[in-house]
Amino acid sequence: MMCKGVAVMRRRSDSWLNATQILKVAGFDKPQRTRVLEREVQKGEHEKVQGGYGKYQGTWIPLERGLSLAKQYNCDHILKPIIEFQPAAKSPPLAPKHLAAGAAPKPARRAPPPESASAVNTRSSRKQVADVVAPVVEQEPLSPQASEDGTMTPSPSESSSSSRTPSPIHSPQPSHVSLATDTLSTASGRRKTRPAASTPVDVAMSGDELPSKANGIEDRRPYGDQMLEYFISDSNDVPPLLLRPPPDYDPNMAIDDDGHTPLHWACAMGRIRIVKTLLSLGADIFKVNKSGQTALMRSVMFANNYDVRKFPELYELLHRSTLNIDNYNRTLFHHIVDVAMSKGKVHASRYYMETVLGRLSEYPRELADIINFQDEDGETALTMAARCRSKRLVKILIDHGADPKIVNNDGKSTEDYILEDERFRSSPAPPSRTQSMSFRNTHPAYHTPHPPLNSLAGTNGSLPLHYSVAAQRASTRCTNDMAIMLDSLAASFDQELHDKERDMAQAHALLTNIQQEILDSQRTVTNLKVQADKLPTAKQKLHDMKDELHARMGMRYRLGWEKWLKEEETREKDIRDAAAPSQAEDISDLLLLHEDIPTDEGALHQACESLRRELSQYKKRRIELFDELVNFQAEADTSERMTDYRRLIGIGCNKPPGEVDSVLGLLLEASALL
Template identity: 30%
Template sequence: MEVNGVAVMRRRSDSWLNATQILKVAGVVKARRTKTLEKEVASGEHEKVQGGYGKYQGTWVSYQRGVELCRRYHVEDLLRPLLEYDMGQDGVSQAGHGATDTPTKEQAMAAQRKRLYYGMDSQNSSSQGTFFQSISRTAASAVSAINKARFDSPASRGPDSRQPSAIRRSSQMSSQESHVPLGSQKSMYSVASDSGFASNLQPSQRSLVDHGEETQEPPRKRMRSSSSVQMRSFNALNEPTPTEPSESFYRPLEAQEDATDDYTHGLKPLAAATTPERYQKMKLIMTLFLDKRAKDFSTHPAFLTLTSEDLEIPLDEYLNSALHWAAMLARLPLVHALVAKGVSIYRLNAAGETALQKAVGTRNNLDYRTFSKLLQVLAATIEIIDHHGRTVLHHIAMMAATGGDGHVAAKHYLECLLEFIVRHGGPSNSQQSSANGASSLRNPQRTEVIGLGRFMSDMINIQDDQGDTALNLAGRARTILVPQLLEVGASPHIPNHTGLRPADYGVGVDMVSSGGQGLQNGDADDSFSTQLARTKQDILSSALAQITSAIEQSFNMVDKDLSDDLSKKQEEFDQWHAKIRESAKLRQIEQNELDELKKTSRERIELQRQTRNLEQSADELAATLKEMEDAEPSDNPVGDDPRQTPLFDLDGFNTLFPETFDASTGFSDEQRAYLSEQPSVEKLQAFLGAYEEHNQSIGEEIEILKSKNVVLGEQYRRMVMACTGWSAEQVDAAAEGLMECVKDLNQDPVPEEVALEILMQDRGQDW
């Protein structure tokens, strides 16, 4: 069975129900649905079907637990056809427990006549939607006749045939004359309707209630009598049916001109409390709401000391009275007590809203199932329009648009309202018309409840100050109120002040364009649900095509823009890349120059170091020679400087003794004089011995230094290995560069930070 677009199943073998689908029908969001299944359903006996089963997956529970779940989430009436469907073989026993014995001939013929009877009953009542069938076949027939008259009218052929006007708005709201008496509340509901709108039975099931016991064979002659009884009980539909949607169903416009403006717009709110006395009264009234379980208010100080006008003092900044609060909080005993005390149900708040309009803005009346009884008290205010031009239908549509559980409450309120109008709308024989004026407004027992015909013709398409009808608000939010609003005559072609119509959202296109002909031709197979599903599919396909085209155009434009931007960015990137390459080349050149300068600087430092070393060696050698000269003063002439006077004149020797000289020929005088000037052999031997001794001492000192350097070098090697994590071979490979850098830093001291930078940068390759 499909309900609200959700397929709900009951297993044939054991009658188990899918709890997941039940929660979907109840409108429970996915997050809350998962928590509910885990906490409430999974705690008992259940079966989970997951993956690969399509619509069969979900959490399955037993039949009894499924029924309890339906009752808890107020969907038992919607799923009643599925819950009461008999899957037994004999059609009489309980589901899943059908008798296996072969039925007798009499039983088979009785079952055949029963199926034939209920099949004909279902066909006769299937010409209209499912909503009014659940109330009565008479209501469905009446709505069918009204829609037929509307579609037969020449003025209603076009999509704009139901344009509401100021005349309709003023006339349809000025014809209240009587109200349902409180004493008749107990007899207003039939056996099949429990609470709210709990009468959603199939025609075959309702026939069981009308005709007696379920197992009894339906008599063939009872069909006409049952229908006539229901026709007599439905007084509101005995009036003539109009041919134009804008005409009144019960009396002409001239008869409605007697009603006053207050009759349409209600009574203005009283002034807010400004004096201490009124503040005390307001506080006393607020004590009425302290105990929500209170039933009897006859002994309450507020009812004993305050008048009916005092009880209408506003209680908040929105000028809501005690009746507004009681209606919003679903305090039905307090509502009855206030009305019995004389509090006017027509008293408005600052926004011009009645207590009934405020009541549909909360879900309290759904939770306590009190809205149907609240309508019996406040039904006379159904037609009142607030300061924004909104009726109670607008407020119900806005409640459905709030999301969450709001649409469940709004659906319940709309169903209760329509059922109440069907059952109790129109003139009543037991009620008398009252005189015009404010006194009549204070007597809710004498006002007339709007009938179904006038409700469909004059009230369903009223526009607010933004031009929105109730269907426009419901269709814009894609709520579940759309089918019922369409069924009672809401037009999907009335635009608001911005030019948007419900049909623009895909609401009710086939209902208006082809629904009339379908009703005329008696096409029962093409029901409203089928038309709505087909319309949704067509509109969805068209919308998807338009959206796809728009998306493609948008993507093409975006692609073109991105391509242009990418080209510009690529050009900028190429320019910057060329600049970067040029900068890199210049940097490389400058880096090479810097390296050359650093190399030159290092060479200069090295030359300075070598120069200082040579000067130091020369000074040491001069000191050594001076010590030697001081040790042999007789061998040196006074004032002679051994560093300036050479011991042997090689040039003179080569001149006097060329290579061709022959000593056998003798020496000349010059040669003899030169030889006599040279040092003696003893002196030369002394010089030689001194130099050898000096060289030996230097060699010994070098060996001592080398032995010391081995120990110190090993310590330095370990320190470098510990600091750098290198091996001994890596330290030895980098030791030469490190020593050169350290020598340079010792000879040319620099700050510690600069020294570390030099060690890390200039000698980095050695490290």
């Protein structure tokens, strides 16, 4: 049924509905559909279909769950006809065109007029590229795959997931198939899956129409067509166009509809010789395609560089573009982790990540700026690694400064995804729908009869494990491969154990040094505490000595003040008796002072107030000077060196040390005359 331009289908065998099509009718775009499928749909009973025609692909769910999903997003009234549809008991008859297909032979096609060799080559090249690009079908995103190191548990919906980019070495297809089916993607490489297009690629690489200069005929096709046809061919040699580039050749031109340059293709396919040749011709490593992806980003989106083990050498050539981001705010680390979401690509992702982080560890500031960068969905490389359940990638990123507390647009952080995985692993796994159907449909009457055991016995009387020769060969080959893999795993375990023991020895040495420093610090603190306990007693003693010195000097100067005051009162008394001429000279200053005393009562009062203020200021100043004198005297008397100075001066002057202060003025006057 067509609904809002979407072909909505209901499966005849079990009446299941396509959840992807329901969400399309509800108006969700691709990222929103992905999040709804991961959060709500794929947690229950479902079946993922990939491959084949695009309208049959997606996530299929039971009719009741599909009805609840349609009601949840207010589109059940639109889908009511297909939900309430009651199919007939018999299948509908075949269309008339199918019945008459074998009776009416097709008329023979008229032979086309001959064309020139260059026109044939150009049209053939464009047809081949079109055939490669044609089978592009957008599918639902793959469920996060389990890590191949055995540290994570895959979800139940992952059994039907397929690899997005088949490896050119571990796949029966040629090395260029993975790039031919993926590299020409118009998307950013985010959650796009392309079906294997073996037939068009095989036609494109048949070898009869490859570019060449056969019979001395010069290739006059556009440079972009020549480079594109070279990359989808089997040739590993440097093309003549790069060995002898014409003057008008631009190494940064786009050679396909997605804006990929020859450098993008060479990096994605792991052709290190072509990369070096293009760079020598002036290729720009910062040149991006229509999705904003650099050649370095394209190189980590496929497993080709992992298969040939040339990525460290390639990264040294392209590392200056590490900090670039694409049109979706994705960094190089996002694309590396995105590879791990494809089945069989976890080792390639770890290989790329360890190479890049090992190189960027020399630049911690730049690494801190890029490793926690969020894309338009709020995802960091660490949250993506946690979502695809790869503990090794998570550990590598955290060891290099990735923040596990950053949340994405769904409000989930790395810690949340790890906790969800732990809960999933601790819960019992429900039986799969395929197994339940197989048990339900099994009947003893339909069992295939097994051959008798004596017919399976070998020539030596032993019982073989498999009946067919092909199965026995496959079993032997798998056993050998498994033995090799186990040996490799054991070697990796030994190496990791050796590294851990070395780290433990270093940690023990560091712990011993820290404990010794702690003991030294404790001894120092104990000594300081002992000295600090004596400090209050010393402060109190100093305070008492200052008080005693202040009292003694106060008494000394008070007696002098009282003596001077009596003398002045005596002189004041003598002012009244000024008849004697001999006394007039002695009290002349007092007479002058009395002459300045006003006779008016108001003026006298003002003079008294002025004298009181001056007297108060002089008293305050005298107290300050007295305190300074006490301090100076305390420093002078309590210093052992001052005592030594007095003893030394006394020896030079033939005076006892106690009389040095009395003759100090005379000594200073005598030294001034010298």
